[in-house]
Amino acid sequence: MPTNTREQVCNFGAGPAALPTEVLEQVRDDLLSYAGTGMSVMEVSHRSAVYEQLQADAETALRTLLGIPAHYSILFLQGGASQQFAMVPMNLLPPDGQAGYVLTGSWSEKAMQEAQAFGRARIAGSSKDIGYRQIPMDDELDFSLDDAYVHITTNNTIVGSQWHRVPEIPRSIPLVADMSSDICSRPVDVSRFRLIYAGAQKNLGPAGVTLVICDAPWLERAAANREIPTIFRYGVHVKARSTYNTPPTFAVYVVGLVAQWMLKQGGLAEMERRNRAKAGMVYTAIDDSDGFYEGVVEPTSRSSMNVTFRLRTPALEAAFLERARAVGLVGLAGHRSVGGIRVSLYNAVPLAWCERLCAFMDDFRRKPDALSD
Amino acid sequence: MPTNTREQVCNFGAGPAALPTEVLEQVRDDLLSYAGTGMSVMEVSHRSAVYEQLQADAETALRTLLGIPAHYSILFLQGGASQQFAMVPMNLLPPDGQAGYVLTGSWSEKAMQEAQAFGRARIAGSSKDIGYRQIPMDDELDFSLDDAYVHITTNNTIVGSQWHRVPEIPRSIPLVADMSSDICSRPVDVSRFRLIYAGAQKNLGPAGVTLVICDAPWLERAAANREIPTIFRYGVHVKARSTYNTPPTFAVYVVGLVAQWMLKQGGLAEMERRNRAKAGMVYTAIDDSDGFYEGVVEPTSRSSMNVTFRLRTPALEAAFLERARAVGLVGLAGHRSVGGIRVSLYNAVPLAWCERLCAFMDDFRRKPDALSD
Numbered sequence: 001m002p003t004n005t006r007e008q009v010c011n012f013g014a015g016p017a018a019l020p021t022e023v024l025e026q027v028r029d030d031l032l033s034y035a036g037t038g039m040s041v042m043e044v045s046h047r048s049a050v051y052e053q054l055q056a057d058a059e060t061a062l063r064t065l066l067g068i069p070a071h072y073s074i075l076f077l078q079g080g081a082s083q084q085f086a087m088v089p090m091n092l093l094p095p096d097g098q099a100g101y102v103l104t105g106s107w108s109e110k111a112m113q114e115a116q117a118f119g120r121a122r123i124a125g126s127s128k129d130i131g132y133r134q135i136p137m138d139d140e141l142d143f144s145l146d147d148a149y150v151h152i153t154t155n156n157t158i159v160g161s162q163w164h165r166v167p168e169i170p171r172s173i174p175l176v177a178d179m180s181s182d183i184c185s186r187p188v189d190v191s192r193f194r195l196i197y198a199g200a201q202k203n204l205g206p207a208g209v210t211l212v213i214c215d216a217p218w219l220e221r222a223a224a225n226r227e228i229p230t231i232f233r234y235g236v237h238v239k240a241r242s243t244y245n246t247p248p249t250f251a252v253y254v255v256g257l258v259a260q261w262m263l264k265q266g267g268l269a270e271m272e273r274r275n276r277a278k279a280g281m282v283y284t285a286i287d288d289s290d291g292f293y294e295g296v297v298e299p300t301s302r303s304s305m306n307v308t309f310r311l312r313t314p315a316l317e318a319a320f321l322e323r324a325r326a327v328g329l330v331g332l333a334g335h336r337s338v339g340g341i342r343v344s345l346y347n348a349v350p351l352a353w354c355e356r357l358c359a360f361m362d363d364f365r366r367k368p369d370a371l372s373d
Numbered sequence: 374m375p376t377n378t379r380e381q382v383c384n385f386g387a388g389p390a391a392l393p394t395e396v397l398e399q400v401r402d403d404l405l406s407y408a409g410t411g412m413s414v415m416e417v418s419h420r421s422a423v424y425e426q427l428q429a430d431a432e433t434a435l436r437t438l439l440g441i442p443a444h445y446s447i448l449f450l451q452g453g454a455s456q457q458f459a460m461v462p463m464n465l466l467p468p469d470g471q472a473g474y475v476l477t478g479s480w481s482e483k484a485m486q487e488a489q490a491f492g493r494a495r496i497a498g499s500s501k502d503i504g505y506r507q508i509p510m511d512d513e514l515d516f517s518l519d520d521a522y523v524h525i526t527t528n529n530t531i532v533g534s535q536w537h538r539v540p541e542i543p544r545s546i547p548l549v550a551d552m553s554s555d556i557c558s559r560p561v562d563v564s565r566f567r568l569i570y571a572g573a574q575k576n577l578g579p580a581g582v583t584l585v586i587c588d589a590p591w592l593e594r595a596a597a598n599r600e601i602p603t604i605f606r607y608g609v610h611v612k613a614r615s616t617y618n619t620p621p622t623f624a625v626y627v628v629g630l631v632a633q634w635m636l637k638q639g640g641l642a643e644m645e646r647r648n649r650a651k652a653g654m655v656y657t658a659i660d661d662s663d664g665f666y667e668g669v670v671e672p673t674s675r676s677s678m679n680v681t682f683r684l685r686t687p688a689l690e691a692a693f694l695e696r697a698r699a700v701g702l703v704g705l706a707g708h709r710s711v712g713g714i715r716v717s718l719y720n721a722v723p724l725a726w727c728e729r730l731c732a733f734m735d736d737f738r739r740k741p742d743a744l745s746d
Contacts, residue, residue, distance in 0.1 A: 003409035004406070004409060004410060004411030005406065005411055006405055006406050006411050006412070007411075008411055009410070009411030009412060011411075011412050011416055013416070013417075013418045013421075014418070015418070015619065016415060016416055016417060016418060016419060016619065016622055017416060018412075018416050019413060019415055019416055021405070024404055024405050024413050024415075025405070027404060028401050028404040028405060031397055031400055031401040031404065032379055032394070032397050032398070032401060033377070033378065033379050036376035036377060037377060037382070038377030038378055038379050038380075038381055038382030038384075038701070039379070039382060039384050039391075039703075040392060040397050042389060042392055042397075042578075042579040042580075042627070043384055043386070043389055043390060043391050043392055044386075044389060045386045045387070045388070045389060045704060046389060046580065047709070048386075078451035078452045078453075078456070078581065078621075079451045079452055079456075079604060079618075080451075080618045080619055081618075082603070082604045082617070082618035083451070083452075083604050083618075085602070085603075085604070086602030086603075086604055086605065090602075110603075113603075114602050114603060114604075117600045117602065199619065201619055205415075206415040206621075206622070206623045207415075207419065207619045207620065207621050207622050207623070208451065208581045208582070208620075208621030208622070208623065208624055209581070227490050229458070229459030229463075229487050229490065230455070230458075230459075230483075230486075230487060231452060231455045231456050231458070231459055231487075232459065244455070245452075245453045245454075245455035245456075246388065246389065246453050246572065246574055246580045247580065247581075248451075248579075248580055248581030248621065248624070249389055249579070249580050249581070250579045250580070250581065250623070250624070251581055251621070251623070251624075254415070328411070330412075331418060336420070
């Protein structure tokens, strides 16, 4: 393995992903003694005033950033989106009820599959027949007033598509969203959703903590009549303010720092401006390549988080990845299920990395046969 | 809040708890660039060769330390012991079957409660009638050849008791153990257990990762015939080597460093020697106090991890805690459900802290009415 410094590497990985250097520096500086305690954050009791304050600060920063209504709860859980795929229907899909899932990629399919064990999980829209290259239009959605909820995946990391609107469905049908890969990348009207979940390891922090934002009074009313292990009940975590059991304290701490970093940068409007500029630059490099690079997703559904494209042959893609790696552009391989190239542009990725990438794309296009250094 | 340095504070908290300073220094030094990658461990993909190696190294260190048989799997899961309380019966208790739970404290009670939703969870021994002050004797155990498994909690953090033997039950009855608070504190014959689980936040690392050690071929044979969400199936995690979904990569990394630290110290025999010396010193301070301090647990069942004792009145206990805190002895309050004093002596707690504590206990006993500084 070559030894690289932080300055040499541009990490376009899909998650766990790049974090702001300022946040990592803070973590490093706090590592042996947090806030004058003489203890690492990792060593502090989750029942201590120090941790309570830390978690409250993280919640406040997220509430401010996302404009979360006061009656919504913020939970820090474990198990990632994959665990939410089970917890959502366990808690919210009555045994004799139904829920709608809009299929926009592999992760939404998995979410629906897990729901099928708990009730009737039906397709409320899908673009599978066109390889998920587009987000369904509103008139293609098949919602029902009988749906306990309709579930969407706001950003699809594998194919590289993103919802650029909240689907137009009656407000009496609760919306549930997996925002794992685009939460905090842009402003969002949280009040349009009854429950939002997101694994932290893309825009929010390290792997190992899952953010759940939920309309707590609604959750209580909507709870499915089913025996659920205590640890999987949202209501238990709402009541215990995420400390029913020991929360992943260190990961919550980093999420708090990242949220405070976003606020300092100018909040989610500024994040959106930057993310559009970054993604715009890479999409332009694709669109201006005379077909050398071919975008996977229809322009109207393109993600500003995960830009996906193909080259003419797998061999050329392999050469692209190898030469990119040699110049410090890492994490560009598409998901193992689909191949191709994927450029993940989460909040912590600076515009300068995109400039380096686009220069490389231009260079590679002109001399695809050159050997890597 | 006063500002303390690391040298001034002795952290006797019950978890999240003290970690070895050498490990924290390593984490700090790696924080911005791990192993020459130019990326923090938190930023590295869980599908990368770098992470695969890191996890393999952590597994190897644990396998060596604990003497884990080759056919056992090591899993890094999420959700702590509380999630295992549900996953164990979900996976292993057939709907028409039964399992035995030996009750030795609040956590074992919770484990049994969660099992009751999945089959017949019955008491296979209990010392609840004597306030859990003793671990049941072998002739007090009520196991059955019909038990899908018998569950024990090897160390009871709240009351402060510990199993100092593996219960004598027929080897055809699978033993399952919650070792959250004493794993790696002493050598253990892993082959006597079919499944061991432990939240990391006491002896192994930060909160947010749960170690599961299981006899994988047995697990497959014993799997309860029940529909289980994918994420809660042990078999799924065994097959995917803990990367079915994104594991808590940073926490796994710290666990690996802690395991390597234990090996360097001389392994589990040395951990046991130190833990006995530390606990022995504190128990002696209790026993030699002419009844000023009163141990909670019968001597034969005393824990070397959590030493619990009472003072004559709650007011005296409050004064003890306050004065202790003032001299940098923190985390000594008993669990909120029982009160009193609890001294947690996990592997990372050095003998020198116990010396400071015992000197304080002696001083407090002589001048209980002195004001704190």
